[in-house]
Amino acid sequence: MKKYIQKWQTLIYETLQKIIPHSGEPLSITPEFIIAEIPPRPELGDIAFPMFLFAKPFKQAPKQIAEKVAGVLAQTPDGNAEASGPYVNVKLNRESVCREVIEEIIKKQTGYGEVTELEGHKIMVEFSCPNTNKPLHLGHLRNDAIGQSISNILKANGAGVKKVNLINDRGIHICKSMLAYRKFGLGKTPGEMNMKPDHFVGNYYVAFSSWAKDDPKAEEQARTMLKAWENGDKEVLELWKRMNRWAIDGINETYKRTGISFDSCYYESKTYMSGREEVLRGLKEKIFYKKEDGSIWADLTAKGLDHKVLLRDDGTSLYITQDIGTAIQRHNDWPFDRMIYVVASEQNYHFQVLFHILKLLKKSWAEHLYHLSYGMVNLLHGKMKSREGTVVDADNLFEELTLLAEKEIKQRERDTKIDNIRETSERIALGALNYFLLATTPGKDMVFIPEESISFTGNTGPYLQYTGARISSILRKYDERRDAFKNAEVVYKLLTVDEEWEIVKLLLSFPEQLILAGKELNPSYITMYLYELTKHFSRYYHDNPVLHNDDSHLVVTRIELLKAIRIVLKRGFDLLNIPFLEKM
């Protein structure tokens, strides 16, 4: 669409130049600054140009200016202009636009969703970052969905993207589940208990909490264990390795199920030391200071921030210590132009502090670090609170959604027409989940409603998947009857239905939405776009038969349109990690 808007901006600009009244002032802008809009109702036209801005220099009412401009541009090879109050509304030449767009999409296939906006940029994206003391929950699912999708979107914008995970495998919280296991675990294994191993580990983290409630010594023992861990205590390390393996194996299973992957994986246990060294170096260079008790601090009050502790008085590391080390190591490993941290908004302050500390440490790249902050995921009946046991476990939720999808399939009596019901249900569940999590702007808190997400009607992932399956079904039928259309030709002039035109305009704007989504780091531009596209398609094919037409030229032309829609849908689904289903 941009291409056509630019063309018309120039045409409007040239026309305005011609009609400047003698008493008026010359135009002080260039064509690209002429405001172009999409009219509120399609029957008004395809592009709208408000004339308000020219009223002052022309010393004329916007309405009069619009009429004059439209008079000059009423009939052109590129389309027609007409005045509507203070607006000049343009209707594009449908036939030529239809041809250009549909042919381009079919020629490029899914490459149609590739733009060069960020070519040459190296962008590292960190997301997920699980703790190895418990399984993933709903909050992680939003994190994963955003991280994965943003990476896809940046890649489609031409950037070199490296997806990285950071395994939170050290620290006092890890010691807590270890302690509880040592105390209550009796050497059992997840295999013996027939449990998913990360859930097995998570149970001991819960066990620690209830133990610590009655026994004040529990917290102290955890601190002692952390010290032992950092000092390389053999028995502690042995236990740590064993339990970490369980947790990570389980978490990887969830990633696999939900289509999440990484290019490389960092471990806090391997980076915290370099963070500590960096802090000590900073101390030596008097960037930081030491308190009497031996703890090391940064004074950030000059920046309007607080004082921040970087190393405990017993010398052990904190969250921020290892974050410093990790950032430095990453930039050494893969010198990025930008680094995006996908982390919940509750850590906004932490990242302000982290980025500033890295600047204090004179890391020139620190200003290219960006915290992509996403809001909390709440439930309809309130917040998720681990203490109240209302945390939604990722695996359980996914299973719940899968079963709901399976039930729907059976209810619709589609089970005989689908090859693998379980697999299809899982793919619908994933589509439902990712669509729902990505449809809300990342920065905002959101309410997750499982039943609504899996609903097969309305603005949901499954509805999108259904539409994709319907298109696929029509194209399959066309293939089967191909011989009947041997002599038919594609004639774009035949696409005269308004709904066809709306769809073509949408196809035209896909690359622009992709650029926007990349610029704003916001996948919801894609979810909104895909919903618009599927809604228009549903309306269209409800009233306009594709295959059941006497005119075989019309059939093959509409088939071209459907192929183009399918390509764009597929590409859009890929960006959001929503599986495309041929049948469902």
Added chain:
RNA sequence: GGGCAAUUAGCUCAGUUGGAUAGAGCGCAAGCCUCCGGAGCUUGAGGUCGCAGGUUCAAAUCCUGCAUUGCUCACCA
């Protein structure tokens, strides 16, 4: 108490750099199957855009104040 953010229909969410009558979905009400898959389509009701000022041709959008809610200011991560 300080900082950051949010507030749009009963509920969940859109609303580009200020621009034509503020939009979807769910739910509610009423319709549509001799039709490529009815998981669909059509129509309707439902809004003082948190409140009060200001900026201007024009404000949900920009500015100021207030209210409410969330997050945060830990030797947790």
